[in-house]
Amino acid sequence: MATAAATPKVNHIGLPILDYRGGKSTLCAGCGHNAISERIIDAFFEMGVEPERVMKMSGIGCSSKSPAYFMSRAHSFNGVHGRMPAISTGAILANHTMTTIGVSGDGDTASIGMGQFVHLLRRNLPMIYIIENNGVYGLTKGQFSATADLGSRLKTGVVNDLPPIDTCALAIQLGATFVGRSFSGDKKQLLSMLKAAIAHKGTVLLDVISPCVTFNDHEGSTKSYKFMQENDEPINEIGFVASFDEIEVDYDSGEIYEVEMHDGSNLRLRKLLEDYDPTDKANAVRTLMESTDNDEILTGVFYINTEKPTFIDLLNVVDEPLATLPESVTRPPKSALDALMAALK
């Protein structure tokens, strides 16, 4: 019996998910990073972002290879170790009409890249900054990174005796305007968070716990699949309604924290932690600090601010990309030079 070929599902700009795929991953089978790449593909597909209008940025490390594994139709820049923020800053200044997603790791961000990372946060540079956080250096075979938890143990038995850097607390304090943590194994939460991130205008910092199956997935690790499955404590359940979706109202507003996003979409955070207000900066930082003391791994959207101007707003640049402004705009006329010369005589 003849069957009609199934029409591939397309998104609201008419593209099939195939157009969002990347190259074949060369990371280890089971690596959390691959799951994150999959969610990025889903999120951009579902949000209907044209892949040619996306810039993919990264630094150096296992995480930083992953832009090769999603959205091949987007330009990508795999820079030098720890310097993704600077390259992204330049690229976004050159063309702020693009959607920019950066993928970094815990070493790339919290050690070698810390200097640039904190300044990116201060500037509220409009981009999505993902930390694929596994607590170890993979490419150099398993040394602790600066996000490894106190008391966490390497395969070799070495115990980490330095406190972790909480990139989320840091990001909230320093000026990022959308800060959340997720787990590569939590498809639903991560996807909703990524879709909201695409809708946000400003720096989005997503710390995604992403177990390293080769060097940090054993008993004693606090970044293993097992540990996360047992200790993941979501503070809110994330619902995202895109601007082009039909809005359904079927919830009790008392339990939901609703955020109107810049592009007209809606972020609905169902409160799991009593009275948690994701616009309260100080409370967000305190909650994170207390969770570290209590050995909890909180996930969810910790902080959001849709009002704060981005770096592009502050610089007050023209709407068109600076990169392609014509010479008639960028080179002042002869009369301008003549006037300058006259003043110097």
Place this chain on the structure above:
Amino acid sequence: MATADLALGQPEGALSTRQRVTNDFSINVATVNGSGSQSANSVLLKSIFAMGVPVSGKNLFPSNIAGQPTWYIIRASSEGYVARKHDSEILVALNPETALADVLALPAGGVVIHEENLKLDQARGDLFYYPVPFDKITATICPEAKLRKLVKNMVYVGVVARMLAIDLGVVESCLLRQFAKKQKVFDLNFGAVKAGFDYAQENLTKQDPFFIERMNATAGKIIIDGNAACGMGAVFAGVTVVAWYPITPSTSVVEATTDLLKKLRVTPEGKATFAVVQAEDELAAIGTVLGAGWAGARSMTSTSGPGISLMAEFSGLGYYAEIPGVIFDIQRTGPSTGMPTRTQQSDLLSVAFLSHGDTKHVILLPGSMKDCFELSQAAFDLAERMQTPVFVLSDLDLGMNNWMSEPFDYPAKPLDRGKVLTAEDLERLGGFARYRDVDGDAIGWRTLPGTRHSKAAYFTRGSGHNDAAAYTENPGEYQAVMDRLALKFEKARKLVPAPVMVRDAGSKIGFLAFGSTDCALTESLDQIRKRYGVEADYMRVRAWPFTQAIHDFVAAHERIYVVEQNRDAQLASLLKLDLPAGQVVKLRSILHYNGLPVDAESITEEFVHREGL
């Protein structure tokens, strides 16, 4: 071998005390930094310039904010020499701490204008002394005590004007320009100039032989510093993204650029057609430049030696991933922190090969104010044409001192934005390979992020890649890219600014130099001709890689003197790498590296010694 110690004011032979010396001497204003003498010095310099006399100013200042000795040297030269002069004949001694040493350094027959109570006239009997009660004069014309320190400087302008016969009216109009629209400030300052002038007129008898007389050698010329000229060049090159980290002596490049951008590049709606970012460090500055260059913007940064060291890793990425960007290096005295407020030409070798691996960079070497303006524009065109970081090496002497120049010409050619494919091109071609040499010029085509075509994207990386921009560890693919990069660099010889044949008298002896050495060398060549009857040719190098003309120049001479301001003969070293073995033996070096701008006498002395004249 190095030239002798060139500390300021080494005696150079007694001056005739009877012969009138017109428009050919230096004035050394010795003061402390932070005392506000800059405006006074600038007015004095511009007054001499307005008298039609060629003039230059050099600020020898400490790496300090306030309270340390500083000297400002104004040289008048009827023949138009603008290099630092070995000696200054006239001293304005306002710093009690250095006054005695400054007086002892004067040549016989020199002049000292000093605070009355300093009693300097007992130090030497072969000088002319003009004691002036600066503090008393200042107190009478400036009731506000806290302004006196600043106003006092204008009093010496008046005294000097009177003693050298500079028209008071000329000083007045220079002051008016300096304090345009600030009538009260002008009144106070001109009052001080007038008080100094009147005091000198009434109380001092002219005994010394030094005079400024009207000439007509500065008509139509401008006075500018190299950093302002570089900034102006960048703006007329259409720069859109500037990222920088403050460092002496390059800061004023970005300040000048930013001022002009704010003035000339804001739309009627008040929006900026540029972005200037003060980065967290030089790593971030060059990272931002490369990110912007990759995405298609004309981007620049400006730094000095320590910043260059920090930019090493990114420079290699720019070279290997083939990303345009312009890096100004306003060189200062190294190594390490060195002497931040003193000049040198000692970054040439480190910039030429900046970063690990087989890396080499195109370097442009401005040697005049016009060069600063024009090579700065050329750098942006070359960076985009060649898809690589281009370095502009200026130095503190060019960058921060005042220079006389012909006015700059408006760029004759449109911007060269290099090889960029549009969506329509891709539609026609069906795709492209980012690093493939399809035109035989060793330069691939690139696309910009945001190009709406499914074949537009490519993956930029500093890791091994093939000509289609895909990751590779394949020996052949890796090497093919490296070989093309080497070929691209070879081809740059024909794209970079040509050297300038400054003198071509058919001599057996040739000189090569670059940058700020030019002014002292041209003066030295005149000295050599006048004193010894020896003619020598001179070619000024303006870029690395070297053009064929430089090879030809070396081939056409028996001996080549390479004059440069560093210890390790860095230009000569680059030449040795480039020239055929038989030519290398012709090279000899004259080096100067004590932090002061090189002067003509030092070059002449060393040349005469080497040639046994």
